Amino acid sequence: MMLAGLARMADAGTDDLRAMAQMLELPKDCISLESRAVNDVSGWGCRVSLPDKTSHRTWADIRKLIEESGLSADGKHFADTTFALLAAVEGKIHNLAPEAVHFHEVGALDSILDICLCAELFARLSPSRFICGPLPLCDGTVKCDHGLLPAPAPAVFELLQGVPVRGLASEGETVTPTAIALLKGLGVQFGPWPDMTIERTALVYGGRILPGVANGALFALGANAERGPQSSG
Numbered sequence: 001m002m003l004a005g006l007a008r009m010a011d012a013g014t015d016d017l018r019a020m021a022q023m024l025e026l027p028k029d030c031i032s033l034e035s036r037a038v039n040d041v042s043g044w045g046c047r048v049s050l051p052d053k054t055s056h057r058t059w060a061d062i063r064k065l066i067e068e069s070g071l072s073a074d075g076k077h078f079a080d081t082t083f084a085l086l087a088a089v090e091g092k093i094h095n096l097a098p099e100a101v102h103f104h105e106v107g108a109l110d111s112i113l114d115i116c117l118c119a120e121l122f123a124r125l126s127p128s129r130f131i132c133g134p135l136p137l138c139d140g141t142v143k144c145d146h147g148l149l150p151a152p153a154p155a156v157f158e159l160l161q162g163v164p165v166r167g168l169a170s171e172g173e174t175v176t177p178t179a180i181a182l183l184k185g186l187g188v189q190f191g192p193w194p195d196m197t198i199e200r201t202a203l204v205y206g207g208r209i210l211p212g213v214a215n216g217a218l219f220a221l222g223a224n225a226e227r228g229p230q231s232s233g
Contacts, residue, residue, distance in 0.1 A: 001206045002182055003114055004046045005219035006121040007033055008202035017046070020117050023070030026050065026109065031117070038215050043203035050109045054103045059087040062112065071120050078119035083187030086177060088160045090143045111178050115185075122186050125221070132188050134164040135180070138210075140171035156180050164190050170210045196222030 007017060013121040014033045021030050025140075027050070036045040057065075066079050087098035094101070122130075152160065168174065168195040200221040209215050 001045075001178060001204045001218045002118050003121075004204040005173065005202055005217060006118055006125065007203065008044055008126050008158070009221045010121045010144065011200070012121060012124075012142060017117060020071075020120050021113060023120070024065065024113065026113060026114055027071075028161070030059075031113065038205055038209060040218045041203070041216075043205050043216055045205045048110045048113060050113065057112075059098055059101050059103070062103065062163045065112065066116065071116060072123050074123035074126070075116070075120035078122055079116045082115050082119065082150055082181045085159065085181045085184055086155065087176075089155050089181075092158065094152050107160055113181060114178055118182050119185070127221070128224075129194060130186055130188050131194055132183060132190055133155055133192070134166040134190065135160070135176045136168045136213075137165045138168040138172065138174055140173065142173045153177060166214045168210070170213045172208070172210050172212060174210070194222075194224070196224045198222040 003017075007013075010016075012033075014031070017031045017033060018028045022028055030048060030050050032047045032049075032104045034045055034047055036043055047190070062083050063080065066076050066083070069076065071079065083099070084102070087101045090096070090101045092102070093100040137152060142149050142151045142153045144153065151173045152175055153173065156175050159177070159180045160175075198220050203216050204219060205216045
């Protein structure tokens with residue numbers, strides 16, 4: 001959802017996303033921006049098609065990949081910051097130094113693509129403020145490489161410190177490690193809608209639909225005469 005939302009805010013289409021994927025030396029046709037609908041309400045989503053669902057990479061492996069990519073300097077900075085947060089929290093959970101962390105799901109190519117393309121899109125947008133409302137949470141379980149765990153997953157639970165949340169009357173994973181690390185890595189501020197003139201909006205959907213609750217996320221880009229472009233998610 002983050003990738004689709006930022007793509008719409010940056011007015012980037014499938015060709016743009018595929019060009020960014022090639023900066024990471026990934027297959028050109030590995031990503032598409034597509035229209036989606038939930039309960040007959042249209043929105044947007046991203047479809048990622050890559051092999052390599054189980055490869056484990058160290059923080060050093062991913063840092064090297066980012067450094068050698070064709071991402072902009074700011075895009076590399078945001079991607080590096082996001083993965084550094086994940087390495088630190090995974091190290092804390094498993095009692096390891098960040099450099100010794102082996103990423104599992106987050107180390108797969110689809111997660112690397114998500115984070116790096118979000119970082120590059122955010123760098124291109126360069127908003128003066130990035131604002132997000134309280135994150136939705138509900139009970140349930142998460143199936144990962146370490147087995148069946150309670151939701152939110154341990155990495156998410158650790159990264160939620162200092163973050164406002166709200167409960168949902170449903171069950172399942174609503175915030176992933178990639179999502180919360182990206183929000184923090186991009187310097188999000190949590191709070192109400194800012195004062196701005198809205199210029200662009202998008203409703204985006206992920207790959208799962210939770211029963212009994214409103215699905216999707218709202219993204220808006222606006223301008224303030226004093227502060228310039230602002231983004232709200």
